[in-house]
Amino acid sequence: MRKLDVFDTTLRDGEQSAGVNLHGSEKVEIALQLERFGVDIMEAGFPASSQGDFKAVQEIAARVKDCSVAGLARATKSDIDAAWEALRGAALPRLHLFIATSPIHMEYKLRKTPDEVVQTAVDCVRYAAERFPVVQWSAEDATRSDWDFLVRIIREVVDAGARVVNLPDTVGYTTPAEYARMFQYIRENVPNLAGVKLSAHCHDDLGLAVANSLAAIEAGVEQVEGTLNGIGERAGNAAIEEILVALAIRKDVYQIETRANLTETALTSKLVAKLTGMAVPANKAVVGNNAFAHESGIHQDGVLKNAETYEIIRPEMVGLKSNRMVLGKHSGRHAFKEKCEELNLQLSEQQFNRLFNSFKALTETKKEVTDDDILALLLESSIEEHKYELEFLHVSYGLNETTAALGVRGPNGEVIREAATGNGSVEAIYNVIERVVDTPIHLIDYRIQSTTGGRDSLAEVYVKVAYHDRVVTGRGVHGDVLSASAKAFLDAINRILIKERLDDEQLVTMTAQV
Numbered sequence: 001m002r003k004l005d006v007f008d009t010t011l012r013d014g015e016q017s018a019g020v021n022l023h024g025s026e027k028v029e030i031a032l033q034l035e036r037f038g039v040d041i042m043e044a045g046f047p048a049s050s051q052g053d054f055k056a057v058q059e060i061a062a063r064v065k066d067c068s069v070a071g072l073a074r075a076t077k078s079d080i081d082a083a084w085e086a087l088r089g090a091a092l093p094r095l096h097l098f099i100a101t102s103p104i105h106m107e108y109k110l111r112k113t114p115d116e117v118v119q120t121a122v123d124c125v126r127y128a129a130e131r132f133p134v135v136q137w138s139a140e141d142a143t144r145s146d147w148d149f150l151v152r153i154i155r156e157v158v159d160a161g162a163r164v165v166n167l168p169d170t171v172g173y174t175t176p177a178e179y180a181r182m183f184q185y186i187r188e189n190v191p192n193l194a195g196v197k198l199s200a201h202c203h204d205d206l207g208l209a210v211a212n213s214l215a216a217i218e219a220g221v222e223q224v225e226g227t228l229n230g231i232g233e234r235a236g237n238a239a240i241e242e243i244l245v246a247l248a249i250r251k252d253v254y255q256i257e258t259r260a261n262l263t264e265t266a267l268t269s270k271l272v273a274k275l276t277g278m279a280v281p282a283n284k285a286v287v288g289n290n291a292f293a294h295e296s297g298i299h300q301d302g303v304l305k306n307a308e309t310y311e312i313i314r315p316e317m318v319g320l321k322s323n324r325m326v327l328g329k330h331s332g333r334h335a336f337k338e339k340c341e342e343l344n345l346q347l348s349e350q351q352f353n354r355l356f357n358s359f360k361a362l363t364e365t366k367k368e369v370t371d372d373d374i375l376a377l378l379l380e381s382s383i384e385e386h387k388y389e390l391e392f393l394h395v396s397y398g399l400n401e402t403t404a405a406l407g408v409r410g411p412n413g414e415v416i417r418e419a420a421t422g423n424g425s426v427e428a429i430y431n432v433i434e435r436v437v438d439t440p441i442h443l444i445d446y447r448i449q450s451t452t453g454g455r456d457s458l459a460e461v462y463v464k465v466a467y468h469d470r471v472v473t474g475r476g477v478h479g480d481v482l483s484a485s486a487k488a489f490l491d492a493i494n495r496i497l498i499k500e501r502l503d504d505e506q507l508v509t510m511t512a513q514v
């Protein structure tokens with residue numbers, strides 16, 4: 001058996017998914033779950049890209065102890081300095097330094113000659129290796145790069161101190177056989193790779209990300225990169241859970257071992273789906289709702305006689321229980337605590353009490369509280385810094401004009417009451433909220449889903465809003481769709497205010513430095 005390092009980039013490449021914008025506390029929550037999932041390295045963000053990401057990476061670095069925490073940097077000293085400041089408190093800090101090596105990226109994007117790219121890469125790796133114990137270097141767009149140029153630049157960055165070399169399929173262009181050949185070519189032609197790990201990082205533009213990653217693993221790479229649920233730029237990254245389950249189920253073929261706790265898969269996937277607002281398609285491998293569902297008679301008959309007739313993955317392997325305990329109005333703290341433990345939720349006493357109260361309130365209106373409901377309630381209560389909170393809501397619906405009246409608790413604890421009209425109920429509510437905060441806010445996207453089937457399901461609303469040049473997302477959960485809509489809009493406004501405060505702090509710091 002060969003050991004493979006798992007590099008998770010849900011919090012960096014995954015967050016680059018269009019429409020995803022995680023709050024710092026949400027990134028920390030995902031990071032702690034990734035640690036329980038047992039990834040070897042988590043890429044927590046891109047510290048130089050914003051003050052918010054810098055702070056999130058810094059907090060993750062301080063709190064995650066059982067795996068390496070990495071940050072991304074372009075080949076510039078200021079990006080490396082920002083990454084070092086954010087990561088220096090980590091138990092195992094790693095810099096992920098990248099520069100593009102394909103002709104099209106070098107000429108049009110970087111406007112550098114190949115010689116200049118080599119020189120920049122070498123200078124930056126050397127500079128980074130004086131600070132970081134591990135420097136991972138990536139040749140962006142490696143699969144559209146000249147292989148002999150890759151051989152040359154890899155030899156030089158390894159001499160300068162790179163300990164991991166990642167060859168990403170940045171635009172999802174390669175095929176399994178070609179990607180495997182590229183790694184073989186690099187192994188055979190770069191003379192100084194002893195002690196250096198090669199890494200695969202695939203995108204899914206042609207739907208080949210997982211197949212390409214597995215081909216690279218068969219070709220001998222020591223590290224694989226991906227994201228939970230395959231989220232990421234454009235069509236996304238390789239779905240890390242699919243790679244891990246394929247390696248486990250086909251151990252006979254791959255002969256690979258990882259540290260991953262596969263029983264944490266379902267929970268990690270749900271957490272990422274809920275916090276990013278990117279729902280997992282029902283038919284998605286490993287974590288889709290239908291992944292273990294049998295619908296047709298012949299299949300059901302087979303599964304009843306022997307599950308292995310149609311099930312190659314046991315649900316328990318990825319943390320799904322086949323039996324279930326019903327939680328509802330008559331459940332007490334013990335049963336609820338057991339459920340939280342079963343879901344592997346790590347809660348302080350205060351968080352547990354808050355969650356238990358939300359659960360009890362929900363049982364007033366919902367007969368059976370599901371795992372998804374509990375997770376939704378937990379995430380709803382995870383952002384403690386609420387500036388505006390919904391107090392009450394009345395909506396009077398009319399065919400061409402609807403009136404909404406709201407009470408919102410503001411930053412100073414006062415309840416602001418306002419009313420407005422709109423063409424529909426949600427528009428009327430959003431018009432009132434705009435009045436409450438006295439700022440025009442443009443709604444770009446609105447999505448709604450239910451946590452479960454049935455009439456008493458919770459509604460989860462995701463919104464994307466623009467305010468000046470900022471685009472933020474918000475999430476709201478409630479038994480009623482209109483209250484969930486109001487909460488999502490207020491959540492987005494709260495995030496704008498938090499970002500504004502962070503920017504003000506950054507301005508003060510920069511002014512102080514000048």
Ligand SMILES: CC(=O)SCCNC(=O)CCNC(=O)[C@H](O)C(C)(C)COP(=O)(O)OP(=O)(O)OC[C@H]1O[C@@H](n2cnc3c(N)ncnc32)[C@H](O)[C@@H]1OP(=O)(O)O
Pocket residue numbers: 013016046048049050073074075076098099100109110111140170233
């Ligand atoms: C393949 C990947 O996933 S790469 C990671 C992509 N992730 C992101 O871009 C998310 C975060 N990005 C951001 O917030 C912003 O793009 C920032 C803060 C990093 C930079 O913002 P800006 O300074 O406004 O630059 P902008 O994004 O418009 O352009 C990127 C610049 O970086 C340069 N650049 C790109 N990659 C690299 C690199 N690896 N090394 C050095 N410079 C690079 C580009 O050539 C361009 O430089 P130019 O301004 O001299 O033309």
Ligand SMILES: CC(C)C(=O)C(=O)O
Pocket residue numbers: 013072098138139140141166168169170171201203
């Ligand atoms: C930053 C690099 C590694 C990347 O995400 C890519 O090339 O896809």
Ligand SMILES: [Mg+2]
Pocket residue numbers: 013168170201203233237
């Ligand atoms: Mg990528």
